[in-house]
Amino acid sequence: MIEPIDIPSSIDREPIPDDVASQLAIARQRIETFQDRWDRPQIEQFVAADYEMVYQVLCWTLKSQPMIGRRFLEWGCGFAVVSAIASYLQFDSIGIEAEPELLHEGRKTIEQWDQPVELVQGNFLPLGSDSLADDPTLPSLGHQVPCGYSAIDSELSDFALVYSYPWPGEGDFHADVFSRFASPGGLLLQFCGPNEMCLWRKTR
Numbered sequence: 001m002i003e004p005i006d007i008p009s010s011i012d013r014e015p016i017p018d019d020v021a022s023q024l025a026i027a028r029q030r031i032e033t034f035q036d037r038w039d040r041p042q043i044e045q046f047v048a049a050d051y052e053m054v055y056q057v058l059c060w061t062l063k064s065q066p067m068i069g070r071r072f073l074e075w076g077c078g079f080a081v082v083s084a085i086a087s088y089l090q091f092d093s094i095g096i097e098a099e100p101e102l103l104h105e106g107r108k109t110i111e112q113w114d115q116p117v118e119l120v121q122g123n124f125l126p127l128g129s130d131s132l133a134d135d136p137t138l139p140s141l142g143h144q145v146p147c148g149y150s151a152i153d154s155e156l157s158d159f160a161l162v163y164s165y166p167w168p169g170e171g172d173f174h175a176d177v178f179s180r181f182a183s184p185g186g187l188l189l190q191f192c193g194p195n196e197m198c199l200w201r202k203t204r
């Protein structure tokens with residue numbers, strides 16, 4: 001079972017350090033260039049979050065919420081900007097991504113931020129979680145890549161904070177997977193679309 005935690009509406013007043021702001025500007029530029037490319041097929045599932053907002057919410061969460069540890073996991077890390085932010089904020093940060101090309105870009109981000117982040121190619125859905133979906137066409141399903149957790153020798157329940165940016169219509173599925181497989185006390189942070197983030201704690 002997961003319970004929602006209110007994120008204050010004043011979250012946009014949380015200061016963003018200059019070094020973070022300039023790293024985010026560089027990342028945004030790289031992502032735009034990647035998405036504007038004309039010579040290769042688009043990776044349709046990759047959409048960038050509002051990283052300033054993610055930074056602000058992560059800072060507030062660290063200051064205001066009890067945590068069961070420092071391990072952070074980004075589900076479908078794409079360019080791994082959020083994984084880099086989490087590491088900057090002193091989390092032990094890991095990103096799992098299905099698409100090798102995005103993982104390649106994610107590694108460039110980590111190099112640029114000079115942060116110790118582990119990125120792995122794989123499926124962020126724990127084995128057996130597909131059955132929690134009531135729609136077999138959800139974009140998170142059907143990635144033909146090995147389970148990401150075996151690659152990092154961990155379980156979803158080993159993480160104190162999980163971040164996801166679900167495709168529209170699959171937010172409940174991500175929350176259900178977290179509710180079923182995470183550790184009690186663990187937090188799930190979702191980017192739900194422009195100006196909207198949600199935070200839950202697994203209670204039991």
Ligand SMILES: C[S@@+](CC[C@H](N)C(=O)[O-])C[C@H]1O[C@@H](n2cnc3c(N)ncnc32)[C@H](O)[C@@H]1O
Pocket residue numbers: 045046047048049074075076077078079080081082096097098099102122123124125139140141143164165166167191
């Ligand atoms: C909406 S993008 C979000 C990217 C990044 N987390 C962010 O917030 O900017 C979703 C990402 O999840 C990846 N993805 C979707 N389903 C996945 C799965 N089951 N396992 C691993 N990666 C997945 C996609 O390739 C895509 O990069």
